[in-house]
Amino acid sequence: MSDATYDGPGSHDLVTWDRIAERYIELADNRSTSSFHHLADFFHERLKPLSGKSVLDIGCGHGWLTHSLAVQGAEASGIDGSESMISQARRRYPDLTFHTADLTGGLGPALTDAGYDAMVARFSLQCISDIDPLLRDTAVALRPGGLFLVSMPHPAFYMRERVEDPVTKERYRKVTGYLELETRVLPDFGGHRYFHRPVSWYVNSFARHGLYLDDMREPHQHPDTAGSRTRDEWNEFEKWWSTIPVFLGLGFRKAAAG
Structure with missing residues (x-):
């Protein structure tokens, strides 16, 4: 089943991410309370014990999460569509394996019959125009009982207008068109495409490939203004x-064999 939000070649997005790679890495390395690190603890918690586990980091960027998993004992590798990002990852972490592939076509060189114990996709699926080939390959490459952990901007609340009622002073986020599939361009890092899909879309897409929801996290947001x-x-x-979550964590498990 093709992704209904697809409205242009994945190569367009790869060019964009190559262009903004340096800015992305600069922000990722310097904003310790930002979205770059939100829900990383969710990954580590669900994957424990990490020692000896084969883990693939999908949309790994410059490899910081791949490295973090490896430090804790995982046999971690990464894959990303941006040549610039992967070049940085290989330079920073030469002992780890990183693959380059257009993820709209699947896992490419990271597809293996040996299987992975787990996969993680940290704030990457919403940037991939068509994830169906990726999920198809995931169903093959993930071992029975394996986990696929995902973090993303919360489809209901991310980038939604903050409103304060002038009379009651009640504050809320204005949510419209939540169920509509939509392509947006976000200004982050210099501009890139973001594919809005409701949570049910992701749950059903994973289920079609034999991956079933077994965890969901909506963490409290740490205000950027709060500092330490x-x-x-x-x-x-x-x-x-x-009190309004702008990030979402989802855990999917492949059915055990037999």
Whole structure:
């Protein structure tokens, strides 16, 4: 089944990510409380114990998460469509294996009959115009009982307008068109395509390939303005901000054999 949000070649996105790679890496390396690291603890928690596990990092960028998993004992490797990102990953972590492939066509050189114990996709699936070939390959390459852990911007609340009622002073995020598949261009890192799909779309897409939801996380958001201040020190706006999740974690498991 083709992705209904597809409206242009994946090569367009690869050119974009090559262009903005340096800016992306700069932000990823310097914003410790930003989205780059949100839900990384979810991955580590669900994958424990990591020692000896074969893990593929899908959309690995410059490889920081791949490296983090390897440090904790995983046989970790990464794959990304951006040649610039992978060049950085190989330079930084020469002892790890990184593959380059247009993920709209599947796992390419990372596809293996030997199988992976787990796969992770950290804030990458929403940037891939057609994920069906990728999920098809995942169903082959993931061992029975294996996990596929995903983090992404929350489809319901990410980039939604913040509103304060002028009379009641009630604050909320304005959600419209949630169920509509939509392609947006986000300004982050210099502009790239973001494919909006509701949560049910992802759950059903994974299920068609034999991967079934077994975990869902909607963590409290740490306000960027809060810095190192504790929650008790946050102002009223920051406390409200933290109650609406803008990131989402999903865990899928492949059925066990027999």
